[in-house]
Amino acid sequence: MRRFIRQIADAGLGLGLALFLGLAGAAQADFHDLTRLGGFKKIYLLPAPNAPEIDVYVILPVGEANATGPEGLAHYLEHLVASSADQAHGTGLRQRSHNAWTSPFWTVYWNRAPIGQMDDMLRYATTLFQPPSLSDAFMRSDRDIIAREFDLRIRANPSASFAKAAYRHLYGAHGYGRAVIGTPDSIARLTPAKALAFHARHYTPHNAYLVIFGPITLQQATPLLAQHLADLPANPSPQPQHDQPQLHQPLPAAPKSGLQMHLPTLARDQVLILGHAPAPPNMPRRTLFYAKILLESILNSGQPGGLGKPLYYDDFVVSNISIALQLLPGGQIAFELAFSPDAEMPIAQATQRVQQVMQDLAQNGLPESTVESQRSILQINSRIAQQANARYALGVAMDSLRNLGEALDADSHHMALHRPCTADLNALLRALFTSPSIITATATKDKP
């Protein structure tokens, strides 16, 4: 299960380990668009001869935000589908590693194995689109496993409960406000029938993406894909609307009041400022995506224009601060700003200071020198990562796929970092920080 946007985290704005890269060894992954083979919405192959094994990802643009009824449905279905598809190899031990995860907007299924297991992995990938074949007893008992997962991640974790409540406060009954893992009550109300209905409605390969990465060549992959893609439905039922009723409904107006919670088990007071806004007009999606990357990196830096400089480094207003930006499937942009007040700083005062810094940034914009400095850092890092880490190319492909609907190769990504100008970043910044759809949620250890 993944959060909407990353969890509240310590800022770690000090001398960081800017680059601990992954695999060394000859590096650059190749990049092939094999969508012409059919079956999936997009198919990408990234051969990487030095990777130890092959990764196969199936990415569905379906998540909890598409669901109605008891919360946690998309995640529950993911459990069932993964268990069912995991029998693709037959009985006994499988010779691949396997996992799956769900977010508000996506469900991803992953397998990893040597090339000898490609048949099994592709069989798994196509089996995902068949209704789960599991006993009713097993499917019902999987709710207990999810209840244990809830215990692990959420129960006795006040920060997680706080974040859930804050998102619900901002988005209300809209799909974006639903909790991916659900609640103990909602988990108990999930049924195999509901899960199967959700599967029938949303799990179609023609909306899904297939990404293959690792020590496999185009010549090896093509016949295997052609063979297994033939197992996918040839004439799918009418492609489901990508949840127009749910996901693309207009976002509700933010409530006028903020949210205050008293959570005595919190280690320290926490604040979340959440907001969403329409994208700046006439900004192409790709420009918007790269503006988001640059802006987020600047705001999280200790440079002039970064939130950390005045608030964390100079004036000790906050003991940690971080911001995450996101492009939403409905075309809007969103942000999550998380911080805790520093010692001796009352939470109200810290919040006021943070809000003032946000307003100042929106009004004054980012220093040109910071934009160019941070752009340069990102580009240098991108080239270094590209040189020595084939998985970097995979990361670029997956991120661009989820945000742009198509995967980019690492070179295109590097060049695209040039794309947004300072005016673009400032337009995005203004749109976000002056949006009327912002809420402030505070959670305190002590009763206010």
Added chain:
Amino acid sequence: MALPAAAFDVQSHKSPNGHSFSLLPMREAAQTVVHFVWRGGDAYLPTEKGNLPELAPVLLAQSGSTDMPITDLGTQLNAICGGLLFYSGTDALHGLLIGVAGKMVPAAQLMNAVMARPKFDERWLKRLQRNFVENVTKDQATTGGQAWRALREAGMGNHPLIQVRSKTPAENINKITIADIKDWHRRSLSTGNLGIFAAGPATAAEIGQAIDAALQGLPAQNKRKDYAPLAMRYPGKTILLHDPKLAKSYILVAGPVPKNYAPSQEERELGMAVLGVSDQSRLHTALRTELRATYAFSAWMSEYSRDSAVLYFQGEVDTAQVAKALQTIETTYATLRQEGISAVEFPFAKRLYANRAKTMVSQPKDAANMMAEAWLTNRSPVQGLGYAQRATALQRAAVNRVIATQFPSFDSMTKIVVSPDAKAVQADCVITHFTQAARCW
């Protein structure tokens, strides 16, 4: 994935100022890591200041240097794709310099600014202390945090490492002063009693210059002091820590294994992996897939000190099934010890393990760390880096022999159950707070 061709091509060099260092050339890596190791523990500290070694390195990096504001230092480092990291082990202080070829010296100069002219700002100390205390308090409230503290209370006696590991009472962290930090700094960072291990594409000449730049102006000797050996003990009992206010239950089972890097380390690690690493491991399968009592249950090995390694299994468990889960753990573990890894399991488990080992050896940071660890445990750098080769060469019969003879019996291990249910399990000893565990002998 082939093993790095230069796995054994460890070179010995001297910097222009005469500092010896080992270098593993890794020409296709993006960065070079220089790992400095100042040998010795922090046993000179009174027990109540035992958490200073964890705090001080963070303060060293975070509050930066008197030469420039920390934000400038961070920006300069980022601009040359450099990085710094300091952390403490029980027998050494570690410092990492990360950089790219051609920029090692400027990165090292920034490291020297921090090491030779640290700022040690009082406001930063207070901030870090507060964060530290809050994190400890949070951890102490979790079922896992309580289980581990109970284990240490039961087995560590009055050894000073108990404060280091358990960090309780957390209020002791607030007793650390800037004067203490400065004393730690004077004792620790030196040009002597120092091992230096580098891995990456930078040349020996450039690395040598960087080393000299990093160590410029540091005193010749350090005054670190090793802790007394720790003889960790494990009551072979089931201890129930009962607290009705808890929301969930936790099981921790732990017992001694030969110290890390003793012969057959890789055999032990593979046995541990089959037991509890991956979703096809024995414990995960038994407790989640079959019993449906947990979301995740795992096994791992770690160490309290160089002399004292531990094998453990742990995880949250449905309160209503704690007793059954503990029985299942016992049966699953006993079966592994008696019968070993099957011919069907072994290839998959070995492949995962060997891949992980090869990946580690191919990364400059891990490669440098392996050489540093080898030095600290009186092995050669080549022996340290031979990890991947040894993992690839594992044989099932040898692994099973090690499991049978070196994994402790379940009866001799300490079983700790933390639960809101007073009847969760038939216990040999029931306590209500982890500090009481010492009486469970």
